[in-house]
Each structure stands twice: as C-alpha cells, then as structure tokens.
Amino acid sequence: MRKIAVIFAQSLNDVIGQNNELPWAGRLKSDMSFFKQATEGGAVIAGRKTYESLPELFRPLPSRLNVVLTGDQSFDPMAGSKRTQVDPADYLRAPSIPEALQAIPEHRDVYFIGGQRVFEEALMLPELNTIYQTIVEANFEGDTPAPPIDEKNWGVAGVIEARAADATRGDHYGYQILEYRRHDQLAASYVNPNNARSPAYRSQLEAIKQIEAGRFCPFCKGNKTYQGQELLGQWSGWELVRTNTPYLGSRHHLMLIPDRHLTTLDELNSGDWLAITHLLNQFKKRYRIQANVSFVREGVLNLDHVGATVGHFHLNILVPEIVEGKASLMTVHYGPFPTADAVTLPA
Numbered sequence: 001m002r003k004i005a006v007i008f009a010q011s012l013n014d015v016i017g018q019n020n021e022l023p024w025a026g027r028l029k030s031d032m033s034f035f036k037q038a039t040e041g042g043a044v045i046a047g048r049k050t051y052e053s054l055p056e057l058f059r060p061l062p063s064r065l066n067v068v069l070t071g072d073q074s075f076d077p078m079a080g081s082k083r084t085q086v087d088p089a090d091y092l093r094a095p096s097i098p099e100a101l102q103a104i105p106e107h108r109d110v111y112f113i114g115g116q117r118v119f120e121e122a123l124m125l126p127e128l129n130t131i132y133q134t135i136v137e138a139n140f141e142g143d144t145p146a147p148p149i150d151e152k153n154w155g156v157a158g159v160i161e162a163r164a165a166d167a168t169r170g171d172h173y174g175y176q177i178l179e180y181r182r183h184d185q186l187a188a189s190y191v192n193p194n195n196a197r198s199p200a201y202r203s204q205l206e207a208i209k210q211i212e213a214g215r216f217c218p219f220c221k222g223n224k225t226y227q228g229q230e231l232l233g234q235w236s237g238w239e240l241v242r243t244n245t246p247y248l249g250s251r252h253h254l255m256l257i258p259d260r261h262l263t264t265l266d267e268l269n270s271g272d273w274l275a276i277t278h279l280l281n282q283f284k285k286r287y288r289i290q291a292n293v294s295f296v297r298e299g300v301l302n303l304d305h306v307g308a309t310v311g312h313f314h315l316n317i318l319v320p321e322i323v324e325g326k327a328s329l330m331t332v333h334y335g336p337f338p339t340a341d342a343v344t345l346p347a
Contacts, residue, residue, distance in 0.1 A: 003109035009134035015142030023140035029170025042109035050114035119147035137174035219312035221259040238275040249328030252319040262313035307334040
C-alpha cells in the first residue's frame with residue numbers, strides 16, 4: 001500500500017502561514033531537510049498559491065512529481081521558474097484531488113503540502129494513512145491556521161525528531177516532528193521489552209507481549225504479574241510495592257500502582273491523590289525516610305524513547321543509598337535500556 005500523507009509545520013499557537021509564507025522561513029533548516037528527505041521520489045500535491053510560493057530556484061520541486069491543483073488548465077507550472085532542464089513529466093495540473101490521485105502512478109507515495117483548503121480536504125480522505133506534523137516551538141502572527149487533526153481517528157505513531165534551538169545548525173527554534181497514523185493502524189501495546197533493565201525481566205515482558213492480542217496488561221487488577229514483589233501497603237484501589245528490578249544506586253525503589261487501568265497524570269482524581277499521599281506517608285514514616293525522588297513516565301508506549309516497560313500508570317519512588325554523606329548517582333533512562341557493553345552504568 002502506498003503512503004498517502006499530509007505534511008505540514010505549525011507554530012505553538014496553531015499558525016501555518018502569513019501572507020502565503022512560512023513565518024519561520026529560513027530559520028528552521030532541519031525541518032526543510034526532513035521535508036526534502038520525506039517527499040523525494042514521491043508526488044507532492046499543492047494548491048496553486050502554495051505552489052507559486054515555492055522558491056523560483058526550486059519550482060517545480062526536484063526529484064518529485066509536482067501536481068498543481070487548479071481549474072485553469074492553461075496554467076504553466078514552469079512560469080516564473082528559474083530551474084533549467086526540467087522534464088515535463090515532473091509536473092502536471094489537476095482540477096481536483098480525486099483527479100490528482102488518479103493521475104499519480106501507483107508506485108509513487110503522495111504528499112499533500114498545502115495550502116489550508118488542500119489540507120482540510122486531504123484530511124477527510126478515507127485513503128489518507130499518514131500525517132507528518134512539525135511543531136515549531138514558538139508563537140507567530142499569521143493569517144492561516146493549522147488544520148485540526150481528529151484525535152478520535154488519529155494517534156501519534158512516532159516522534160521522528162525533537163531538538164532544542166541551535167542557530168549554528170540553522171534552527172532558531174526548538175521543534176519536534178510527529179508522525180500520526182489511524183488508530184486501527186497503530187500497534188497498541190501494554191508492554192515494551194526494549195526498556196527492561198534485566199534479561200529476566202525482558203523475557204517476562206516478551207512472554208506477555210505474545211498474549212497481547214487479548215489486551216493483557218500485567219498491572220491491571222486480575223492480571224497482576226508483580227505479586228512476587230514485596231507488598232508494602234494497600235489503600236483505596238492502590239498498592240505500594242517494592243520492585244524486583246531496582247535502579248542502580250537506590251536503597252528503596254517502590255512503585256505506586258492503581259488497580260484500574262490509567263495511563264496519564266490527568267486521569268487521576270482527588271481520591272487517587274489521597275491514596276498516593278497516604279501510602280507514601282506510611283512508607284516514609286516506617287523507614288524514617290528524609291528525602292526521596294518521585295517520577296512518572298507518560299507517553300505512547302510503542303515509542304522506545306518513553307522508557308517505560310508497562311503502559312499502566314505507576315509512580316516510581318526512589319531513595320538513594322548514601323555513602324560518606326553523599327547520595328549515589330541514579331540515572332533515569334528514557335529510551336531503550338542500554339546493554340552493559342554499550343554504556344557504563346553508575347555503580
């Protein structure tokens with residue numbers, strides 16, 4: 001199946017254009033590099049105004065089939081272009097999106113590149129299967145809003161890039177590039193063995209993954225696979241357990257886990273926070289804990305960089321070992337857990 005995608009960049013305040021130009025034009029080199037890499041060899045479909053806004057030296061876009069949507073069949077895609085030796089087979093006109101798709105050879109992937117009306121119509125196509133969205137981490141004035149992505153039908157399949165601003169690289173703004181797929185195309189997963197911190201735990205997660213077609217969450221009530229770990233407390237639908245795979249350098253590594261399936265902080269209610277506080281205070285009092293670190297991972301579990309092994313909300317509680325008055329270094333990994341021969345882990 002060929003890829004049929006929408007590709008666009010937007011600001012934090014949902015702007016994609018100002019006076020038919022990108023507000024950040026020339027100041028986000030990495031995004032332009034991604035656009036080129038993604039679309040080369042495919043077909044790009046653009047409204048006439050968007051096409052005419054392309055730089056004269058790169059119009060029509062090289063190494064791509066350029067399709068201009070226009071009702072004016074006398075329109076010349078080479079008008080005003082400063083490119084030379086352009087093959088007439090590299091561009092064509094089409095009066096509508098259905099006719100454009102019909103004219104594009106099946107071996108070419110398709111990318112809708114603007115403008116606003118083209119995006120809106122493309123996002124309604126049943127055959128659309130991919131969305132690439134660059135988030136430029138700044139606010140801009142503009143006259144063209146970003147096309148809304150229907151979260152009921154689409155979900156994030158991956159973060160392609162996410163980097164801070166670096167003017168030496170040509171990126172004057174931070175940005176991230178997201179890839180969306182339809183929900184029925186996403187490989188839902190409750191566990192990620194890549195993030196396991198031991199071979200034994202990885203094997204356990206691999207076994208769980210084999211039965212995930214039945215939507216098996218190892219932390220949900222009735223499925224729990226952590227019964228062998230020390231249970232320190234239970235209260236109001238929550239459990240406090242000591243993990244069998246503690247972080248290096250920790251004296252205590254605990255998890256607060258709800259019975260019901262939650263995935264993000266914003267799903268917690270006031271009763272949940274009372275349970276968390278109650279169990280955590282019990283633990284601190286029992287072990288005379290003077291200080292601790294708490295952290296939560298949130299995100300799509302099929303993204304390796306999230307770092308979690310189980311996609312069921314759990315609050316990690318870490319208490320470091322202290323030697324000669326100094327706390328041990330503990331590293332929280334966000335990404336596939338490194339193998340021993342790939343990185344030196346803190347002792």
